[in-house]
Amino acid sequence: MTFSIPFDNSYARLPGAFYTAQPPKPVAAPRLIAFNDDLAKLLRISRGETEEMARVFAGNAVPDGATPLAQLYAGHQFGQYNPQLGDGRALLLGETIGTDEKRRDIQLKGSGPTPYSRMGDGRAWLGPVLREYVVSEAMHALGIPTTRGLAAVETGEPVYREGALPGAVLTRVASSHLRVGTFQIFAARGEITHLKALTDYAIQRHYPDAQGPLGLLTAVRDAQAKLIAQWMGVGFIHGVMNTDNCAISGETIDYGPCAFMDTYHPNTVFSSIDRMGRYAYSNQPDIAVWNLAQLATALIQQMEDKxxxxxxxxTIVHAMPALIQDHWLATFRAKLGLATEEDGDLALVTDLLQHMAAQYADFTNTFRALGADTARDQFTDPSAYDNWLPGWQARTGREADPQALIARSNPAFIPRNHRIEQMIEAAVGGDYTPFHRLTTVLARPYDDQPDHAELQRPPTPDEVVPATFCGT
Structure with a gap:
């Protein structure tokens, strides 16, 4: 094999109780859809022959140095504890140390069944693979911590869900795949030796300055608090914030029924399985605190003085809501072009958001339009915006360069749901032009790109995507 990846694997050196080692299951006819050259360079991976890369990223060929394994974890799913989950359709190939000296996981998603598949086939179909590739790369370009897409491959095999769908495999890169649920399973089983080993590993890998389990808890809290505020700032709704989908690294992970809001409303829900709105846009800060409490419960089990x-x-957990609020306000100050802090800023932000919700304003376009003085066009009744405007103008009048801050704090382009669905529909028909166009445009979300201005347009009534799906 001429194509190589410079693996340096640490998770595979942990006790065997943490995972099941196994190779991926080969597919019939792998074909490379996308390869992320920029990310590959960061990982010290050089492009190989297309056919060879397709075999590697489909799981048909295991590269030298890889130690394929399925990770074990548990988790709360919609508030209910599931005592054993794990990688049911994914395998960690191994880890690399990038040109920035950071360690990252390389994982195949959709690579076949594992002992944790729970009667599933361990496969993924093309739609969710392309969605995660596009959205995760868009999140990276937005400056939000996230897993990333290294490659996407057609399998040449059907996947059966409601009917037959084209199969695919995603190669995902993450700072690690350690989740809150990874700690929960060993705590719940009373396997304290494994829990301690996992805690030490997590500290060494992610937060080397953290002191002990509660130092780790504090570090995770701080990373998650900032992440949630960043989600809110771009109108992102994760859709399935279970503890097994909460990475302790502070990265966005597991893009299942995720979506970006078009029309702003705090109670917006897209996930087809979130029937009670547990993971609605406005509930995400509270759920992040709830998830942190579950991590605290797990970590405490190894402490002598419980x-x-x-x-x-x-005390650590109870401090999280204020931290999220501080990051949230800082995020939205910047969206309004405010680099300094004043007492009335919170009211200024919340008043605008209330008017936006009442007047069906587009979230992304309204904030972007503040820099062009055209935001009133986003409101069904512009008088609501007109009443808010003088206070904002007076406030920005005390700033040095509010327009520049608005431009770099508010994206012009997001992966809008209807465009994602159109891209998937085209790809299923064999046309990857919309996929490649989206990945190109979304790589520069803060730039005005006149040739692609139609991608800024909200959906027409017949284009609205009312629900998104996990795709498993």
Whole structure:
């Protein structure tokens, strides 16, 4: 094999209880859809022959140095604890140390069944693979911590869900795939030796300055608090914030029924399985706190003085809502072009958001249009915006360069749901032009790109995507 990846694997050196080692299951006719050259360079991977890369990223060929394994974890799913989950359709190939000296996982998603598949086929169909590739790369370009797409491959085999669908495999890159649920499973089983080993590993890998389990808890809290505020700032709704989908690295992970809002409303839900709105846009900060509390509960199990640990962990968790609020306000100040802080800023932001919700304003386009003085066009009744405008103008009058801050804080382009669906429909028919166009445009979300201005347009009534799906 001429194509190579410079693996340096650490997770595979943990006890065997943490995973099941196995090779991926080969597919019939792998064909490379996309390869992320920029990310590959960061990972010290050189492009190989197309056919060879297709075999590697489909799981038909295991590269030298790889140690394929399915990771074990548990998790709360919509508030209900599932005692064993794990990688049911994914395999960690191994890790690389990039040109920035950071360690990252390389994982195949859709690579076949594992012991954790729970009667599933371990495969993925083309739609969710392309969605995750596009959206995760868009999130990266937006400056939000996220897993990334290294490659996407057709399998040449059908996947059966409601009917036959084209199969695909995504190669995902992450700082790690350690989840809140990874800690939960060993805590729930009372396997304290494994829990301690996992905690030490997580600290060494992600937060080397953290002191002990509660230092880790604090570091995860701080990373997640900032991440949630960043999600809110671009109108992103994760859709399935289960503890097994919460990465301790502070990265966005597992793009299942995710979506970006068009029309702003705080109670917006897209996920077809979130029937009670648990993971609605406005609920995401509270759920992040809830997830952190589950991590605290797990970490405490290894502490000798549990009473003192509970007290300290409670203080750490209870501080999270204020941290999220601080990051949220900083994010939205910047969206309004405010580089300094004043007491009335919170009211200025919330008043605008209330008017936007009442007047069906587009979230992304309204904030972007503040820099062009055309935001009133986003409101069904512009008088609501007109009443808000003088206060904002007075406030920005005390700033040095609000327009420049608005331009770099508000994207012109997001992966709008209807464009994602159109891209998937075209790809299923064999046309990858919309996929490649989206990946190109979304790589520069803060730039005005006149040739692609129609991608900024909200959906027409017949284009609205009312629900998104996990795709499993």
């Amino acid at each position: 009473e003192a640990a509970v007290e300290e962990a409670t």
